Amino acid sequence: MIKACEAMVKCLEAENVKVVFGYPGAAICPFYDKLLDSGIRHILVRHEANGGHAANGYARITGRPAVCIATSGPGALNLLTAIATAYADSIPLICITGQVNSDQIGRDVFQEADITGAAEPFVKHSYLVKNADELPKIFKEAFYIAGTGRPGPVLIDVPMDIQNTLIDFEYPESVEIRSYKPTGKGNYAQIKRVMKALNEAKRPLICVGGGVFASNAQTEIKELSDIMQIPAITTMMGISAFSTDNPLFFGMLGMHGVKSANIAVKDCDVLFLIGARVGDRAVRTPLSVEESTTIIHIDIDPAEIGKNMNADLPLVGDAKLVLRQILDLAKPLEHKEWIEYLNSLKSEPVYEKTKDGTINPRKFISDLSDAMSDNTTVVADVGQNQIWTATSYKIRNGRFLTSGGMGTMGYAIPAAIGAKLADSGRPVVAICGDGSFQMSLMELATAVQHGVKLKIIVMTNRYLGMVREVQQNVYHNRYTAVSLDGSPDFITIASAYGIDSMRVTNEEEAKKAIEILSSSDESFFVECIVDEHTATI
């Protein structure tokens, strides 16, 4: 017999977990004590939400559920934003929280919070462990549920006395949950109908969403687009599923998207949505798509089909498997006229000159993407910096990560730490605004402590830029609560953490910064000074 807390560690080992992110406290101490004896690497973050975001970045790069840990009460509550952020983007997390002793639950004792209750709207599933013997089964189920179907966070709340209970440990080999059977392949008759629609289409368009990464279907989408000559666009979550070098790629759609993508959606006759829930930021109203357009929608989550946009041809299944089925039937086609038309909508970006002492952030990001290696992971925070990155960073063979669904400021630095730990061979660039950077700059310590090499770029416009822009345009220049006056000197901050840095105020400095960012393996911090009047799009 072993203590349940040791069994918890063994469960993680059985799931081949190498790195976990967390922050301890009394209620989770039994587990931490046993973690010390295992080979699992623990990354101490400086705030629990950032532990969740780091696990988020880690999960997105490894493609497997990632683990974050917090103590009871305030620790678990701090984790909540990260749980919701992962849920909104369908990222598989295993969130382990300590809980007060089971006989004290419900008595409002010190550091008690009903975290399974509070997290219920944002988890794929949750467990409040009442019987220590069930722990191995619960862990097995949790990893299975988090990582399969439409991925998402699963919370396991473990009271302290349960962690200390002796149990017989045996990790189950398989899972059987009668009420949970995610679909794999698509319905064959429906696939034939989809094929017919695609074959008859004059102006077909593929729209790729974030679900494609969960299914790892990037190759299949490229193949389908190649063979049938179907142009493709992405949602923000789908960015980097399609190389920006691909001549059939026409950019990101939506309120912050590019013209070619938005007109393509309006003018296509068959719209093929793959793993995209088409949220309100992508297509403001279903009316942005013509009545006559045939909509094909592949999604593993039946609830997404028809939720935001009516699908004429719904296809429930795993994108990779369904696309394989479609590819088996696909024959070469051409859509020269349509592609030519879309090409005519593409325009080379123009970068307006900015006032002295500032640079154009979009040009900087575009130049940076030309210099960085093809496999770079780019993590965008939230705000104008996010849209600048989404639309200007040319991603060829790398990944683009951002908090798309929840738009959680402060996501970039911790997620970048997770992404780097998941694959140390790839450079990782985090791009933030001066507001969002200040929501997680304490994580620079985490990066330093654990030797995580990051490229960090802060676009300083001295405002909560995106909100300021709304106040300028909608509230007639009535600026309130958006000035970031009082911010510290970020270069001094970087050097306080021992990170080399430079400030960029003109083209020449921009060149030099990009040169260092793209050639050095060390962490490097760049502050770009941006005019607050620089627009989002």
Place this chain on the structure above:
Amino acid sequence: MKHTISVLVENHAGVLSRISGLFSRRGFNIDSLAVGVTDDPAVSRITIIVDGNEYTVEQVEKQLNKLIDVIKVKCLESDELLARELVLIKVSAPADRRAEIMTIAEITGASIIDISMTTITLQIADTNAHIHRLEEIIRPYGIIEEVRTGTIAIQKGAESITLKK
């Protein structure tokens, strides 16, 4: 429009709060929700009456199916189901009114389960329409208290919603 949805769930702690939370969170309107175990003690059955259009009902079904503890969801068509509700009504009944109320009970199929110097308590298990009729007739006597279980429903004929093959 009213829709009747039958849900089979694992009889786990917290299932009911997950389901009711889902309804309030997604803005679905519930008329009633009734829950109890089935012949298999590991499984509970919930009958939910939802008010909404077809889009709503489709979303309710799909979102319910996403809950891990939900084993089966079925929306029953109004012409294929038998629906009943159990109601207890305490009605004011001074001695001179007792006989009348007893006659009404007899005609409507309600049973008298309690009596005091000033009240009679009726019990009826029937369709919504029938219960409504009884209420209307009894109301002038003075309804003191009424308790309802919420509607439960089962399919007509040999069709069934169970886990058995």
